[in-house]
Amino acid sequence: MTRISRIRLSLFASAALGLTTLPALAEVPNVVTDIPAVGALVAQVMGDLGSPTVLMEAGGDPHHYQMRPSQARSLQNADLLVWIGPELAPWLVRPSEALAQGASMPLLAVPDTRLREYAGDGHDHGDEHDHDHPEDHDHDHAAHEHEHEHEHEHEHEHDDHGDHDHHHSGTDPHAWLDPENGKIWLAAIAETLAQRDPDNASAYRANAQQGVADLTALDTELKATLEPAMGKHFVVFHDAYGYFTQHFGLEAAIPVSLGDASTPSAARLREIQTQIRDAGASCAFPEANHDPKLLHVVTEGTGAREGAALDPEGSTAGEGAALYAGILRNMGTAFADCLKD
Numbered sequence: 001m002t003r004i005s006r007i008r009l010s011l012f013a014s015a016a017l018g019l020t021t022l023p024a025l026a027e028v029p030n031v032v033t034d035i036p037a038v039g040a041l042v043a044q045v046m047g048d049l050g051s052p053t054v055l056m057e058a059g060g061d062p063h064h065y066q067m068r069p070s071q072a073r074s075l076q077n078a079d080l081l082v083w084i085g086p087e088l089a090p091w092l093v094r095p096s097e098a099l100a101q102g103a104s105m106p107l108l109a110v111p112d113t114r115l116r117e118y119a120g121d122g123h124d125h126g127d128e129h130d131h132d133h134p135e136d137h138d139h140d141h142a143a144h145e146h147e148h149e150h151e152h153e154h155e156h157e158h159d160d161h162g163d164h165d166h167h168h169s170g171t172d173p174h175a176w177l178d179p180e181n182g183k184i185w186l187a188a189i190a191e192t193l194a195q196r197d198p199d200n201a202s203a204y205r206a207n208a209q210q211g212v213a214d215l216t217a218l219d220t221e222l223k224a225t226l227e228p229a230m231g232k233h234f235v236v237f238h239d240a241y242g243y244f245t246q247h248f249g250l251e252a253a254i255p256v257s258l259g260d261a262s263t264p265s266a267a268r269l270r271e272i273q274t275q276i277r278d279a280g281a282s283c284a285f286p287e288a289n290h291d292p293k294l295l296h297v298v299t300e301g302t303g304a305r306e307g308a309a310l311d312p313e314g315s316t317a318g319e320g321a322a323l324y325a326g327i328l329r330n331m332g333t334a335f336a337d338c339l340k341d
Contacts, residue, residue: 029196031080031082031193032052032055032075033081033083034056034084034088035055035056035314036314036319037314037323038082040322040323041082041185041186041324043320044211044324045186045189045190045211046193046204046207052082055067055071055074055075057315062088063088067095075099080103081095082192083106084106085106085109086106088108105188105192107188108175110184113175113184114181115172115175116175117171118170172240177244177328178244179222183212186211191204191205214325215325218329222328226250229339229340231251232250232283233279233280234251234304235272235281235283236255236284237256237257237286237287237294238256238287238290239255241312241331244328244331248332269294276298276302282304283305283307283335283338284306285308285309287310287311288311292309308330308338310330
């Protein structure tokens with residue numbers, strides 16, 4: 001072997017040895033989310049670095065979804081689960097507990113999230129308030145989650161025995177319909193990903209800042225769009241729109257269904273008809289993935305016209321970072337178009 005060959009071989013060996021001693025680069029976290037709206041927020045933060053897996057498929061019900069085996073495997077392999085929380089998705093309670101410590105991020109528990117309570121009578125006028133979570137907010141959610149899960153199962157027992165008019169109570173989980181929460185969550189998601197993937201921390205934070213700016217502009221746009229709808233009464237399929245109506249100053253919606261899975265009784269439907277007439281409600285909005293037949297029943301003879309279908313979870317709106325803003329914009333447009341006259 002020539003001297004030059006020996007030198008080249010020595011340099012190659014040294015380079016190879018150097019490569020093996022370099023620290024491994026952190027990988028972009030494998031993120032799983034519950035509903036498309038949350039998936040869109042995560043997608044905004046991740047940008048070109050990756051895409052989250054959204055468990056709930058088109059047409060799914062976030063309250064009672066059943067994962068396929070492949071989705072369960074995706075969740076088992078997740079580095080981070082970002083979800084609304086057990087209040088919306090009790091089916092994720094046990095799987096979330098099986099994840100590594102700190103791998104579950106329920107958004108309703110994020111500090112400064114604006115939360116509202118159901119009024120307990122099924123109407124859309126719960127008090128909105130900011131929850132200032134303590135600094136050590138990583139308290140044991142498991143007990144609360146189990147408690148909620150048992151309450152949820154208890155509700156189903158009532159449904160199965162014909163008590164179809166149970167009332168909502170507790171925290172309203174549809175908090176993503178307030179764009180202020182969207183802003184708070186974007187920042188929180190960015191910080192969580194930055195801690196797990198410090199090499200890309202600046203990208204996550206920059207993407208979140210851009211998302212916040214976009215939501216601020218959308219908020220201004222929607223307030224102008226919805227101004228003619230203020231003071232107008234309307235009907236919705238179920239009690240899910242309090243965050244949106246309170247944020248944008250709309251009248252409280254009249255829900256046909258008091259519970260997410262309940263079937264209104266004949267007496268309830270007659271009560272709703274009376275409310276519609278007394279309030280002079282001008283519009284009734286069906287909901288994606290739900291039969292509009294009940295709306296037709298309660299609005300018959302009232303003069304209320306049917307508006308565009310609402311899709312609060314974004315289950316029919318595609319995917320990607322733009323979906324969250326699309327949910328808010330489509331909802332605002334639907335309300336404005338029907339209520340402006």
